[in-house]
Structures are given as structure tokens and as C-alpha cells.
Amino acid sequence: xxxxxxxxxxxxxxxxxxxxxxxxxxxxxxxxxxxxxxxxxxxxxxxxxxxxxxxxxxxxxxxxxxxxxxxxxxxxxxxxxxxxxxxxxxxxxxxxxxxxxxxxxxxxxxxxxxxxxxxxxxxxxxxxxxxxxxxxxxxxxxxxxxxxxxxxxxxxxxxxxxxxxxxxxxxxxxxxxxxxxxxxxxxxxxxxxxxxxxxxxxxxxxxxxxxxxxxxxxxxxxxxxxxxxxxxxxxxxxxxxxxxxxxxxxxxxxxxxxxxxxxxxxxxxxxxxxxxxxxxxxxxxxxxxxxxxxxxxxxxxxxxxxxxxxxxxxxxxxxxxxxxxxxxxxxxxxxxxxxxxxxxxxxxxxxxxxxxxxxxxxxxxxxxxxxxxxxxxxxxxxxxxxxxxxxxxxxxxxxxxxxxxxxxxxxxxxxxxxxxxxxxxxxxxxxxxxxxxxxxxxxxxxxxxxxxxxxxxxxxxxxxxxxxxxxxxxxxxxxxxxxxxxxxxxxxxxxxxxxxxxxxxxxxxxxxxxxxxxxxxxxxxxxxxxxxxxxxxxxxxxxxxxxxxxxxxxxxxxxxxxxxxxxxxxxxxxxxxxxxxxxxxxxxxxxxxxxxxxxxxxxxxxxxxxxxxxxxxxxxxxxxxxxxxxxxxxxxxxxxxxxxxxxxxxxxxxxxxxxxxxxxxxxxxxxxxxxxxxxxxxxxxxxxxxxxxxxxxxxxxxxxxxxxxxxxxxxxxxxxxxxxxxxxxxxxxxxxxxxxxxxxxxxxxxxxxxxxxxxxxxxxxxxxxxxxxxxxxxxxxxxxx
Amino acid sequence: xxxxxxxxxxxxxxxxxxxxxxxxxxxxxxxxxxxxxxxxxxxxxxxxxxxxxxxxxxxxxxxxxxxxxxxxxxxxxxxxxxxxxxxxxxxxxxxxxxxxxxxxxxxxxxxxxxxxxxxxxxxxxxxxxxxxxxxxxxxxxxxxxxxxxxxxxxxxxxxxx
Ligand code: FES
Ligand code: FES
Numbered sequence: 001x002x003x004x005x006x007x008x009x010x011x012x013x014x015x016x017x018x019x020x021x022x023x024x025x026x027x028x029x030x031x032x033x034x035x036x037x038x039x040x041x042x043x044x045x046x047x048x049x050x051x052x053x054x055x056x057x058x059x060x061x062x063x064x065x066x067x068x069x070x071x072x073x074x075x076x077x078x079x080x081x082x083x084x085x086x087x088x089x090x091x092x093x094x095x096x097x098x099x100x101x102x103x104x105x106x107x108x109x110x111x112x113x114x115x116x117x118x119x120x121x122x123x124x125x126x127x128x129x130x131x132x133x134x135x136x137x138x139x140x141x142x143x144x145x146x147x148x149x150x151x152x153x154x155x156x157x158x159x160x161x162x163x164x165x166x167x168x169x170x171x172x173x174x175x176x177x178x179x180x181x182x183x184x185x186x187x188x189x190x191x192x193x194x195x196x197x198x199x200x201x202x203x204x205x206x207x208x209x210x211x212x213x214x215x216x217x218x219x220x221x222x223x224x225x226x227x228x229x230x231x232x233x234x235x236x237x238x239x240x241x242x243x244x245x246x247x248x249x250x251x252x253x254x255x256x257x258x259x260x261x262x263x264x265x266x267x268x269x270x271x272x273x274x275x276x277x278x279x280x281x282x283x284x285x286x287x288x289x290x291x292x293x294x295x296x297x298x299x300x301x302x303x304x305x306x307x308x309x310x311x312x313x314x315x316x317x318x319x320x321x322x323x324x325x326x327x328x329x330x331x332x333x334x335x336x337x338x339x340x341x342x343x344x345x346x347x348x349x350x351x352x353x354x355x356x357x358x359x360x361x362x363x364x365x366x367x368x369x370x371x372x373x374x375x376x377x378x379x380x381x382x383x384x385x386x387x388x389x390x391x392x393x394x395x396x397x398x399x400x401x402x403x404x405x406x407x408x409x410x411x412x413x414x415x416x417x418x419x420x421x422x423x424x425x426x427x428x429x430x431x432x433x434x435x436x437x438x439x440x441x442x443x444x445x446x447x448x449x450x451x452x453x454x455x456x457x458x459x460x461x462x463x464x465x466x467x468x469x470x471x472x473x474x475x476x477x478x479x480x481x482x483x484x485x486x487x488x489x490x491x492x493x494x495x496x497x498x499x500x501x502x503x504x505x506x507x508x509x510x511x512x513x514x515x516x517x518x519x520x521x522x523x524x525x526x527x528x529x530x531x532x533x534x535x536x537x538x539x540x541x542x543x544x545x546x547x548x549x550x551x552x553x554x555x556x557x558x559x560x561x562x563x564x565x566x567x568x569x570x571x572x573x574x575x576x577x578x579x580x581x582x583x584x585x586x587x588x589x590x591x592x593x594x595x596x597x598x599x600x601x602x603x604x605x606x607x608x609x610x611x612x613x614x615x616x617x618x619x620x621x622x623x624x625x626x627x628x629x630x631x632x633x634x635x636x637x638x639x640x641x642x643x644x645x646x647x648x649x650x651x652x653x654x655x656x657x658x659x660x661x662x663x664x665x666x667x668x669x670x671x672x673x674x675x676x677x678x679x680x681x682x683x684x685x686x687x688x689x690x691x692x693x694x695x696x697x698x699x700x701x702x703x704x705x706x707x708x709x710x711x712x713x714x715x716x717x718x719x720x721x722x723x724x725x726x727x728x729x730x731x732x733x734x735x736x737x738x739x740x741x742x743x744x745x746x747x748x749x750x751x752x753x754x755x756x757x758x759x760x761x762x763x764x765x766x767x768x769x770x771x772x773x774x775x776x777x778x779x780x781x782x783x784x785x
Numbered sequence: 786x787x788x789x790x791x792x793x794x795x796x797x798x799x800x801x802x803x804x805x806x807x808x809x810x811x812x813x814x815x816x817x818x819x820x821x822x823x824x825x826x827x828x829x830x831x832x833x834x835x836x837x838x839x840x841x842x843x844x845x846x847x848x849x850x851x852x853x854x855x856x857x858x859x860x861x862x863x864x865x866x867x868x869x870x871x872x873x874x875x876x877x878x879x880x881x882x883x884x885x886x887x888x889x890x891x892x893x894x895x896x897x898x899x900x901x902x903x904x905x906x907x908x909x910x911x912x913x914x915x916x917x918x919x920x921x922x923x924x925x926x927x928x929x930x931x932x933x934x935x936x937x938x939x940x941x942x943x944x945x946x
Pocket of ligand 1: 823825827832843844
């Protein structure tokens with residue numbers, strides 16, 4: 001492991017595997033999750049969801065439900081409409097029904113809500129809400145949706161005459177065409193990145209407490225972006241923003257699922273306002289799986305133009321996304337398909353052209369970047385699968401093909417054909433190191449020998465470059481809100497500190513790592529710093545935690561505010577040491593006059609003096625705030641090598657080795673970084689092997705519970721071998737790049753490449769995810785006949 | 786129905802509907818919210834508690850079935866001597882991230898070590914295979930349980946000596 005520490009373990013700055021501050025409450029069952037909140041007079045809400053995917057609503061009869069003992073209110077779309085709340089804006093500029101009034105457009109859509117004194121009563125009464133549906137044809141694929149004569153899903157949307165949600169294009173079409181026309185070889189791959197669901201173990205929920213006299217709304221919400229949600233609530237509901245306080249308490253995992261605003265939050269808030277009592281809504285697992293933000297569902301055709309010796313000249317992509325019934329992706333306003341156009345990956349070539357279309361279908365809306373930075377997972381998967389295809393087609397070893405095309409270390413900062421400027425990297429070293437650790441040459445020799453004996457083993461490689469940390473205000477906003485972030489640091493007279501941040505942990509350990517950044521920059525021990533996050537009344541503004549933006553943006557803000565504090569402390573130290581500020585140096589937690597380190601002032605002394613003994617003209621106190629607008633994204637990367645054994649008779653495959661090298665720049669807390677990688681690799685394995693949400697022809701969601709939607713347990717999950725290189729980001733104050741999502745982005749292609757590699761000699765070029773045994777078996781059978 | 790369930794050494798008497806799930810009884814009547822709910826199909830395991838020392842998914846059992854029995858929840862792991870070794874190990878080995886699955890994982894781990902003081906990697910993975918975790922990839926959970934087992938067997942060896 002690279003030692004990057006400059007502070008003692010007692011101070012616990014950058015590079016120390018400091019034990020997590022958040023653990024103490026969580027291991028004693030004293031966490032505070034939304035469902036743990038109880039308030040006097042609190043009522044419980046249950047949602048009535050559509051059992052069908054597409055139907056006109058003829059009538060809703062709430063009488064029987066309202067008559068149940070303990071039911072306080074039944075809320076329908078009509079009631080919401082009377083308050084102008086039947087529809088709400090989505091994060092990507094569309095509108096979404098809060099409670100359906102005209103039609104239902106997907107199975108599980110919110111139709112009504114029952115509020116009662118007890119959750120069992122609310123659920124029972126919800127069953128009694130009688131909705132008369134007139135069935136319409138369900139459209140379950142984007143191909144059907146865009147076919148002539150398809151039923152119009154969004155008939156309420158002005159100017160909408162077909163089921164097209166968006167079109168979007170980027171890159172140089174003419175230059176790319178020319179490169180393809182002149183290429184020695186063209187390699188292509190058509191694949192579907194299936195619909196998946198982040199399904200954190202805690203579902204979504206809210207306790208809405210609206211004071212009907214003062215109008216103060218306190219909303220305890222499972223929110224990855226509490227500040228942005230506050231502003232959106234203000235805009236949707238017309239509530240004065242100062243009267244809205246969103247508290248995102250302990251969150252049981254997010255992975256993008258808790259970025260959008262869901263109808264349940266809005267209805268519970270409206271119900272609390274109307275009734276004048278707190279209302280709790282906690283989603284069922286089925287509700288979570290069938291109605292909240294899914295991930296992926298991209299149909300992609302990618303092509304590479306290559307020379308005979310395997311040099312890539314251009315890339316062409318045609319993508320069709322399944323958006324569900326409302327275009328509700330959570331991503332930067334100006335990018336219709338998120339960061340999908342980072343699809344040129346880690347390779348140096350001149351031209352690319354990417355064409356994207358999105359279609360409405362009768363499925364749940366809300367495409368979220370499931371543990372990834374705005375759709376870069378699909379992009380990374382496509383190029384890394386294409387590299388495998390090209391290697392197989394051209395007969396070049398896949399590691400060698402990558403080496404021939406890598407962006408070289410001296411080319412950074414490197415501008416890609418679609419306009420991203422990669423900050424730093426050394427790709428060849430990373431891949432070499434991962435290959436060596438895996439014993440690549442021996443594995444290839446073993447593979448050749450085992451094929452002779454009719455055995456199937458495969459070696460899969462993926463070398464991904466991620467683009468995280470959105471983002472620079474000139475390019476990145478969500479619903480107009482610039483994607484900056486913030487930190488406020490207060491140092492108390494005794495030298496203990498409180499750091500308040502705009503980002504929000506859902507398990508990533510912000511309370512620990514952000515304190516370490518302050519410790520590094522000021523010398524205040526991390527254990528003396530309390531980190532506050534998630535409460536909009538108590539923290540400065542920020543866009544929240546997703547797209548691995550906490551460390552790149554919020555972490556940078558934290559370093560910058562800590563530097564301001566350290567600088568003021570240096571001036572105070574100069575005063576105490578009776579020296580000029582420019583002569584003062586700092587070593588970890590001490591200030592001294594250059595050349596005489598034995599006479600020093602500690603950061604704690606300086607903090608005390610900030611309230612007691614200041615130089616002339618200086619303002620009292622030791623606190624500051626920083627809003628950080630990053631100059632660029634950061635670009636973490638990694639090289640993954642997977643070894644699988646495939647049973648030729650059944651198609652069952654087992655991961656023998658998984659070697660994962662990650663370079664996320666400077667690692668603030670190595671222990672936490674490795675934990676993030678373990679989790680990300682597991683989700684990558686999940687998507688490649690078992691995790692998908694499917695629908696039958698009528699639009700019924702298969703995979704609406706954890707018996708049908710498979711999540712890997714400890715038994716199936718492979719063991720991981722982790723490696724690292726450290727290439728700091730040159731533009732980030734502490735050189736960190738972000739790590740929460742790299743492994744989910746990079747690993748699916750490595751697993752799929754490994755299985756395809758095992759059967760490539762039979763002529764198999766592709767098996768779609770999830771790579772289920774029957775798909776492998778079928779690929780082998782087809783190849784053999 | 787009136788029931789009395791001994792939770793973490795204290796009798797809790799309550800009048801409950803016969804259909805009430807044990808997990809709801811623990812969370813709402815006893816107000817012990819360290820036991821969580823994560824699914825509707827008894828698949829995720831975050832509601833796991835020990836009933837008479839054995840791991841049980843408390844969403845799969847009715848509160849009335851627990852009448853007269855001893856239930857241990859995460860809040861009961863700590864003793865007068867301080868944290869249970871499994872709690873310490875989860876923190877030391879970074880066995881938790883969001884912490885939602887953690888109470889259940891620790892209880893299953895503690896029950897496993899009681900039965901099998903020296904579990905192998907595979908035995909641990911099998912024991913926790915009824916408990917999902919979305920954050921950790923299980924690597925550090927396995928390590929945590931191994932570390933707790935090592936403490937337990939060292940402690941036992943120490944006591945014997
Ligand atoms: S809540 Fe999921 S198993 Fe009990
Ligand atoms: S730590 Fe989050 S689910 Fe296990």
C-alpha cells in the first residue's frame with residue numbers, strides 16, 4: 001500500500017485507516033433511520049398502486065376505505081389536483097404524475113393513498129380503494145414503443161405525438177463516417193444493458209411534519225440530495241423555502257435510488273399539511289422495486305474502425321434507451337443520456353459519433369445512475385466489450401490490444417473525441433500490474449492446455465476510465481442548480497471543531513473521511529471533529545451525494561475551508577509568537593517561526609486565542625465557509641482481471657479469481673476505499689450474473705420482490721484481490737478522485753469478457769447480461785451446431 | 786392478545802393483534818429500532834433476531850409465537866463488560882457501511898461463533914447467506930466474524946488457563 005501520510009495516527013489525516021466515527025451508533029442499534037422516527041400523533045400512509053401497466057381510469061371509489069375504523073383520510077389525484085399537485089416536474093425536465101388522474105402508465109404507479117392511525121389499518125384500507133380501469137395495450141420495449149401505430153403513452157403531454165422521449169447526438173459524424181469508410185476492419189457489437197434496480201436494503205420513506213399554523217414543514221426523508229430536494233419542494237409545492245427543512249438521517253444505502261423525488265414523499269407531505277399531523281410513509285420492498293428509480297436499460301450497438309494491426313481509428317454508437325413512462329432520469333440538464341458519451345474509454349483515437357434516442361414505455365420511470373456517474377456504466381461496458389470483440393475478431397490478445405491503444409501517461413491532460421479532458425493517469429502501468437498479479441501469461445497457457453481437454457476457462461479484462469465529481473458550474477446543473485458543493489468549518493475555543501457539509505453519506509463514511517481532510521489541513525485530530533450533514537437547516541447548500549461527487553466536490557470544499565482556517569490560525573500564531581505571518585511555518589498541528597521549531601503554538605492554542613487574544617484588526621472567531629466549483633471532473637480508472645471456469649454441460653460459471661486494481665488518486669482512508677471497492681465489485685458481479693428486472697408482455701414486473709429479483713448473498717459473491725496505483729488528480733486540492741462507483745462501472749465488462757473468452761474459440765462473440773447459465777449453454781450449443 | 790416476550794432480559798408485556806409480526810412488536814411496542822425491515826418476502830434478513838439463541842427472521846414470526854420466549858436484539862449484545870466482541874470486530878474490520886444489515890449480521894455471526902468457535906470462510910458465508918448486504922460485498926463481514934471468533938477462542942483459552 002502506498003504510504004501518503006504526513007500526520008501522526010493520533011491526528012489521523014489523509015492516508016490513515018481511521019476507524020469510522022459512524023460505527024459506534026450503528027453497531028449498537030442506535031442508528032436513526034427514517035422508519036425509526038416516531039412522533040406524537042403520527043399517522044401512517046399506505047399507497048394504492050396500479051395493478052396494471054396501461055389503463056384509463058374511469059373512476060376511483062374511496063368510500064369503503066374511508067369507512068374503515070382508524071382511517072383518517074384517503075387521498076386521490078383529484079384532491080391533489082385541487083391543490084395543483086397532481087403532477088410534478090422530474091429532474092430531467094419532464095412531468096410525472098404524483099397520483100394518477102387520467103391514466104395509469106406502469107404497474108405500480110401511485111393512484112391513491114390512505115392515511116390511518118396504524119400502518120396495518122392503512123394497508124388494509126388501501127386494498128378497499130376501488131379503481132375502475134379500462135385496459136390499454138401495454139408497451140414493454142422501446143422498439144415496440146417507437147413502431148408505427150403504437151399506443152401513445154404520454155397523451156396528456158402537449159405536442160407529444162409519438163413515444164419518443166428524446167434524441168441526442170454528439171461527436172463528429174462526418175469525420176467518423178470517413179474513418180469507417182477507410183478502415184481496414186470494422187468490428188461491431190449489439191447488446192442490451194438490462195434494467196436493474198439499486199435496491200438499497202432500506203426502502204424509501206418519509207416522516208412529514210407540517211405545522212398547519214406556521215407552515216413549517218420538517219421532512220425526514222431518505223434523501224441523497226436534501227438541499228436540492230428542498231429547493232424542488234419549494235418550486236413544486238410553492239412553499240417558502242425557508243419554511244422547508246429536510247433532514248436526511250441515517251440512510252440505509254442509496255446507490256442512486258434516493259436521488260429522485262418520488263410521489264410518496266409529496267403525498268405524505270400534502271397529507272400532513274391537510275390533516276395537521278405528522279405522516280409517515282415507508283415504502284414496501286415491492287413498491288421500491290416496481291416504482292422507484294431503476295438503472296440502465298440501454299440497447300446499444302457499438303462499432304470500432306481499426307487498422308489490421310489493431311489500432312482504433314474511430315467509434316460509432318447507436319443507443320436506444322427505455323425510459324419508462326416518464327423521462328425522469330437524474331442527470332445533468334444538458335446531457336440527455338448522462339455521461340454516456342465518455343464511451344471512448346481509455347483509448348487514444350481521433351473520432352467518435354454517438355446517437356441516442358430514448359423511448360417511453362409502460363414501465364416505471366426514473367432512470368438513475370445506479371452506483372455510477374450518470375450512465376457512464378453503460379458507456380464503459382460498451383467499449384470494454386467491444387475491445388474483447390475486436391481482440392477476438394482480429395486475433396490479437398485482449399491485453400495487447402489495449403496496450404496498443406491506451407492513452408499514454410505523457411498525453412495527460414488528454415482531450416477525448418467527445419470533449420472530455422481526462423486529468424491524469426498511467427494506464428499501461430495499471431494494466432501491467434493487474435496482469436502480473438493475476439499471472440496472465442500462465443493463465444493463457446493453462447487456457448490453451450485446458451481447451452485441449454475440453455475444459456472451458458476464460459480470462460476477462462476490463463480497463464475502465466470513469467468520469468466523476470460533477471461538476472464545473474459552466475457545464476453541470478440539475479434543474480438549473482449548479483453542481484457545486486460546500487463546507488463550513490467552525491473551530492471552538494478548546495480547539496474542537498464542527499464541520500458542516502452539503503453532501504450526505506449513505507454509508508460511505510463521510511463523518512470519518514471528511515474529518516480526516518480537516519485533520520490533514522489543520523492538525524486538529526480527526527477524532528476532535530464532528531461532521532454534520534443531511535440537515536438543510538444546519539448545513540450549507542450542496543447538490544448531494546451521487547455520481548461519486550462527494551470527495552471530488554464536497555471533499556475539495558472541505559480542504560479549501562480548512563485551508564482558510566489554517567491560514568487564519570497562522571496569522572494568530574504569528575501574533576502569539578510576535579513574528580511576521582509570512583515567517584510562520586506549520587508542521588501538522590504546530591505553528592513556529594521558520595528555523596526555530598522548539599517555540600511553537602498549537603492549533604488548539606491558536607483556536608483559543610481566536611476568541612481571547614487577537615491581533616489588532618482581526619475579526620473574532622475561527623470559522624469559515626467555502627463553496628467549491630470544481631474546474632473539471634476527475635477521472636479515476638482501473639484494470640480488472642477476472643478468471644472464470646465454465647461448465648460446458650450446464651453453462652454454469654464460477655469466478656476463480658477477481659483481481660481489481662483501482663487508481664482513485666490520493667486515498668483519504670484506505671480502509672474505507674477498499675470497502676467501497678468491495679461493494680462496487682459485488683454489484684458489478686450482480687449485474688453480470690443475476691440481477692435484472694424483466695416484464696411480461698402485459699407489463700407485469702417480474703422481479704418485484706427479493707425472491708424474483710436476485711441479489712447476491714455471501715455464498716455467490718466472489719472473493720476479491722485488490723491492488724492500487726496512485727495518480728493524484730492535478731486539479732483537486734488533495735489529489736483525490738472519488739471511488740464509490742468505479743468498481744460497479746468497471747467490473748461488469750470484466751465478468752462478461754471472462755465468460756465470453758471461455759467460449760470465444762467456439763465462435764461466440766456475445767452473451768447479454770445477466771450472463772445466466774442457460775444463456776451460456778445456449779451460446780455453446782449454437783456454436784457447436 | 787396479551788403476550789409477554791423477554792427481550793434482552795426484560796419482560797415486555799403488550800396487548801397485540803394476533804397478526805402482528807414479531808418485528809413490528811419489537812420496533813413499535815418495545816421501541817427497539819435496531820432491528821430493521823427490508824423486504825416483504827422474508828428474503829433480506831435485516832430483521833433477524835435471536836429467539837432462544839437461534840437466528841430467526843422476525844418478519845417471519847408472529848409476535849404471539851414469541852410469547853414466553855427469550856429474544857435477543859442488537860440492543861442486547863452489549864453487556865456490563867462493554868461491547869460484545871462481534872460489535873468490536875465489525876467496527877475494527879470495517880464490516881459495515883450504511884449499517885442497515887449490520888445488527889442482523891452481528892447476531893447471526895454471534896450465534897454462529899457460539900455453535901462453531903472456529904468457523905471457516907465458507908462456513909461463515911453459508912451462515913450469513915440468509916442475510917443480504919448491499920454495501921460491503923461481504924468480504925469485511927466475513928473478516929469481522931473471523932476476528933470475533935478469534936477473540937472468543939482466545940478469551941476461552943485464557944479462561945481455561
Ligand atoms: S424484513 Fe426482510 S427478511 Fe425480514
Ligand atoms: S452495510 Fe449497508 S446493507 Fe450492509
